[in-house]
Amino acid sequence: MASTSSNTVVVIEPVLVKGKKDLSGGRKRGKGDFMPELPPLPLESDLFTPPVGERIMRKADLKVLAEAVMNMMPMEGKFVVEVDKMARVLETKKDKVFAICNVMEGLRLMLRQSMNVYMWQGRMALVSTLMMLKQMAEKEDMMGQLSMVRIFINQDSAGELQRVLNAKESSVLKYNLVMMSQKLMMMFLTLPQSMPLLILEASIIIHGPVLTIAKRKSSMQRLGDIAKIIASLGLVAKAMKKKGDSKKNISYHYVGQEVPHLLSVLSSQCEDVEMVEDLAAVRDIVQGGEENV
Numbered sequence: 001m002a003s004t005s006s007n008t009v010v011v012i013e014p015v016l017v018k019g020k021k022d023l024s025g026g027r028k029r030g031k032g033d034f035m036p037e038l039p040p041l042p043l044e045s046d047l048f049t050p051p052v053g054e055r056i057m058r059k060a061d062l063k064v065l066a067e068a069v070m071n072m073m074p075m076e077g078k079f080v081v082e083v084d085k086m087a088r089v090l091e092t093k094k095d096k097v098f099a100i101c102n103v104m105e106g107l108r109l110m111l112r113q114s115m116n117v118y119m120w121q122g123r124m125a126l127v128s129t130l131m132m133l134k135q136m137a138e139k140e141d142m143m144g145q146l147s148m149v150r151i152f153i154n155q156d157s158a159g160e161l162q163r164v165l166n167a168k169e170s171s172v173l174k175y176n177l178v179m180m181s182q183k184l185m186m187m188f189l190t191l192p193q194s195m196p197l198l199i200l201e202a203s204i205i206i207h208g209p210v211l212t213i214a215k216r217k218s219s220m221q222r223l224g225d226i227a228k229i230i231a232s233l234g235l236v237a238k239a240m241k242k243k244g245d246s247k248k249n250i251s252y253h254y255v256g257q258e259v260p261h262l263l264s265v266l267s268s269q270c271e272d273v274e275m276v277e278d279l280a281a282v283r284d285i286v287q288g289g290e291e292n293v
Helices: 044-048 052-059 062-072 083-090 094-106 125-139 142-154 160-166 177-190 199-207 213-231 262-267 273-292
Strands: 079-082 110-112 117-120 236-238 251-254
Touching: 062 083, 062 094, 062 213, 079 083, 083 094, 094 110, 094 117, 094 177, 094 213, 125 142, 125 177, 142 177, 142 199, 177 199, 177 213, 177 251, 199 213, 213 236, 213 251
Parallel strands: none
Antiparallel strands: 079 117, 110 117, 236 251
């Protein structure tokens, strides 16, 4: 028998891995064939948290801003303060810098030169200013005024004070920020250090007992801002609030140095000629104010 045989042809094709393609195209691989190494992703805190200094100034209240301004001032000698430049340095609004400078002007630590410029007078001017304000407080019987206001507030058991605040506003003297700073400081110098001063009490003395609720709130806000700026000088400190106290019960107390009586210093043997001249000028201011009363 003749045997027949058949030849089988087997074709072997290359198998490509699924999902991958040969991108070489018969050429050598270069740098473009590899994905670049990317830097690590930033942390979430880096994306949404501003720099520390910027974050502090944007959220800072007037006390922190005033402390920053005071840190730039020399202990002795004069220094020019340009409000717009100072606001840019502190990254804050010019209104806040103006408020700080106005309070300092009320305490005779700064002198206004023009609309935008103040001249720092040095911290030595503060002593004579406090003596002047203390004597003015005595002449105006500030302690007696505070006592009357406290009686008025304490008797409001039936809501009498609230009815007064809702009453039609009477004509009262309008004080600017400089004058308000001086009046507030006079109250602090009148009270013993252990006795706090309510911002509401100061508001009633300065702006009168009859104000609309909106204007009373505005008055207390401005006086509270002034107290914060004065606190930056280490003269007053915020009193501890009792649990459940409202914003109307915010108070400060005097923590500064003991202020001697103006006349006793003038009559003593003081060797500082410049201070004696300054105190004499302060005495003239006080006496001039008495003649105008």
